[in-house]
Amino acid sequence: MANVIFKDVHKRFGSFVALEKLDLDIHDGEFVALLGPSGCGKSTTLRMLAGLEFPTSGEIRIGDRVINDLAPGKRDIAMVFQSYALYPHMTVGENIAYPLKKRGIKGKARAEAVQKAAELLQLEALLDRKPKQLSGGQQQRVALGRALVRDPQVFLLDEPLSNLDAKLRSYMRAELIELHARLGKTMVYVTHDQLEAMTMANRIAVMHGGRVQQFDTPDAIYNRPANRFVAGFIGTPPMNQIDGTAEGDHIVISGHRIPFNRADFVDSLADGPVVLGVRPEFVAIGSGDGLPATVRLAENTGHETIVTLELPDQTRISARVEAARKLDVGQKVALRFDPAAIHLFEASENGTRLNLDETPAAVIPMRAK
Amino acid sequence: MTTLTTDPPRNGLSPLERAYARLGVVLITPTILVFLLVIVYPLLAALYLSVFQIYTPTLQGGFVGADNYIELLTGKAFWSSLRVTIVWTVGTLTLQIVAGVGIALLLHQNIWFRSLARSLVLFPYFLSTVVAVLVWKWLFNDLYGALNQGLMQLGIIDMPLDWLGSMPNAMIGVILVGAWKYFPFVVIAVLARLQTIPENLYEAARIDGAGPIARFWDVTLPQLRSILTVIILLRAIWDFKEFDLLYLLTGGGPVTSTQTLSLLVYQEAFGLNQMGQAAAYSVGMMLVMLVFMVLYIRQTKEKA
Numbered sequence A: 001m002a003n004v005i006f007k008d009v010h011k012r013f014g015s016f017v018a019l020e021k022l023d024l025d026i027h028d029g030e031f032v033a034l035l036g037p038s039g040c041g042k043s044t045t046l047r048m049l050a051g052l053e054f055p056t057s058g059e060i061r062i063g064d065r066v067i068n069d070l071a072p073g074k075r076d077i078a079m080v081f082q083s084y085a086l087y088p089h090m091t092v093g094e095n096i097a098y099p100l101k102k103r104g105i106k107g108k109a110r111a112e113a114v115q116k117a118a119e120l121l122q123l124e125a126l127l128d129r130k131p132k133q134l135s136g137g138q139q140q141r142v143a144l145g146r147a148l149v150r151d152p153q154v155f156l157l158d159e160p161l162s163n164l165d166a167k168l169r170s171y172m173r174a175e176l177i178e179l180h181a182r183l184g185k186t187m188v189y190v191t192h193d194q195l196e197a198m199t200m201a202n203r204i205a206v207m208h209g210g211r212v213q214q215f216d217t218p219d220a221i222y223n224r225p226a227n228r229f230v231a232g233f234i235g236t237p238p239m240n241q242i243d244g245t246a247e248g249d250h251i252v253i254s255g256h257r258i259p260f261n262r263a264d265f266v267d268s269l270a271d272g273p274v275v276l277g278v279r280p281e282f283v284a285i286g287s288g289d290g291l292p293a294t295v296r297l298a299e300n301t302g303h304e305t306i307v308t309l310e311l312p313d314q315t316r317i318s319a320r321v322e323a324a325r326k327l328d329v330g331q332k333v334a335l336r337f338d339p340a341a342i343h344l345f346e347a348s349e350n351g352t353r354l355n356l357d358e359t360p361a362a363v364i365p366m367r368a369k
Numbered sequence B: 001m002t003t004l005t006t007d008p009p010r011n012g013l014s015p016l017e018r019a020y021a022r023l024g025v026v027l028i029t030p031t032i033l034v035f036l037l038v039i040v041y042p043l044l045a046a047l048y049l050s051v052f053q054i055y056t057p058t059l060q061g062g063f064v065g066a067d068n069y070i071e072l073l074t075g076k077a078f079w080s081s082l083r084v085t086i087v088w089t090v091g092t093l094t095l096q097i098v099a100g101v102g103i104a105l106l107l108h109q110n111i112w113f114r115s116l117a118r119s120l121v122l123f124p125y126f127l128s129t130v131v132a133v134l135v136w137k138w139l140f141n142d143l144y145g146a147l148n149q150g151l152m153q154l155g156i157i158d159m160p161l162d163w164l165g166s167m168p169n170a171m172i173g174v175i176l177v178g179a180w181k182y183f184p185f186v187v188i189a190v191l192a193r194l195q196t197i198p199e200n201l202y203e204a205a206r207i208d209g210a211g212p213i214a215r216f217w218d219v220t221l222p223q224l225r226s227i228l229t230v231i232i233l234l235r236a237i238w239d240f241k242e243f244d245l246l247y248l249l250t251g252g253g254p255v256t257s258t259q260t261l262s263l264l265v266y267q268e269a270f271g272l273n274q275m276g277q278a279a280a281y282s283v284g285m286m287l288v289m290l291v292f293m294v295l296y297i298r299q300t301k302e303k304a
């Protein structure tokens, strides 16, 4: 069993609070992504799991071992660094063999393990090269090889793809997904790229300001974001958030009344200020009846057009329409929102979501579990 | 320059390229002149002097052909001084490297007195040799020196030792002072290199199960290798021709037991007033140093 548990973990650097009340329960064999903006504490979380940083308080467990005070080498983990951290004077083969060497595995057993890892990652032809003589993608694979050669319980990856170009990155993404399926090992993967998190992970921990905002499947993160931060972080463009007022079974925005089904929301939803959230793909642009808006920008990406619209109160929202749709800048339109796709949030800075769930259907393809 | 477009390229060079080449020549001319004046001329002069027997005060004397070189090869002076030079160089260099690397590693740690220690460590290197030697002579003094005093109080010796006037103490003494004077150079060079080793490598090594000693051998040392080669070669050249420290501390004594080649050349030229013989010795010394030089040039070329 190699589940990973963070229990009430806090981390301070001096007086700076890097992580607050971190609780994560990562299942055996699960691929978990830590996702969030720069400085939110992703790397710190991973480094505490690796033993490169120590929690100020709280408990970290791998399986049934508390590992708070264990040295990195004794935790049965392997880590892939963003910069790869390959030993520059050793060949590819020696790099991959190093963790085995340090654990006293010798001779034939070591050579076989290196061979196996090299085969898995198609590195056989490169074993005698030095890291300097490799491309970024090849170095990346060597770093992976060094991690998986000794069959650790948990793999830790800190933005392993961020130094690669877009094409290589999507290739390596597929490779990693396949590798995870093949090895069935617990993997914790740090990224600030939501596409990586959404496509690779079984579950995503969205982090912000040293706190986990939501820890759930990509589907839930996208369709049932726990709060305004998650709603505004996930999706390109992210979910629109529009200030409004709840009045009975309508939300009033700029004097325009939008009906919603009160039964879909928590009882505590009272009349007064709320934030209405709606994903760009559920904003219908038409004319006549609807929320009046002006087209400000239309960006055609080839297979769709992202339209930026401005409401009378200057709020900007985006909509996703088919590429063929012709819209002129300055054009007056009327917007309608699919009532089933409406989210409501508390009006506070990072207000919680008020929906009683099971509402919108997923519109992005999810990775099979 | 006025007919940039019409000029057909001569020697395959465009007019602009030729202008650059001329500028290059102009720019390196001063360097070449200084080089000729202070390196090539003394070298040729030494070669010239070495085939004469010359009385230093008058600089008069007659041509003797290879006599001075025959004396160098068959006499004892050159070879015994060469042996002394090698003992001194190997001894002091080894200590400099070991102490320098050790202290650099220490100062690389996050210790509270790091910034103070980093500046203090430079002190011996900046101190004038004359001052340093005076201080050390007092410390070494057999009658009232602090060194003997301390060793006696610790019970390591029960009689004051004659540090600079007997062997092997005199050699040990100069080697120690030489190491003390020049280890800061090693510290600074190594420390600069240590700071460029990515922290990630150490973290990766820790995760791979390497302890502190393994991390030193497998991460630190390989990264220090190239800088250490350069330091060793440079310091070897400098220690080999060291003069003032030895001259002031022991003057080559007792008798000639710390007389390195530099001191031999000086003694021959200004003690015995044999400028011709001294020139021959210095040419011999230069040939030995050529070995280090070739190694150094090879090493630095490899990196470029």
Ligand SMILES: Nc1ncnc2c1ncn2[C@@H]1O[C@H](COP(=O)(O)OP(=O)(O)OP(=O)(O)O)[C@@H](O)[C@H]1O
Residues within 6 Å of the ligand: A013, A016, A018, A036, A037, A038, A039, A040, A041, A042, A043, A044, A045, A192
């Ligand atoms: N050793 C340290 N000393 C002081 N503060 C630190 C230290 N390490 C990290 N921090 C701070 O803790 C916070 C979280 O850092 P962390 O490296 O975990 O961020 P991250 O989420 O990985 O960001 P990025 O995406 O930029 O890598 C940051 O504000 C950072 O400045």
Ligand SMILES: [Mg+2]
Residues within 6 Å of the ligand: A042, A043, A044
């Ligand atoms: Mg990070």
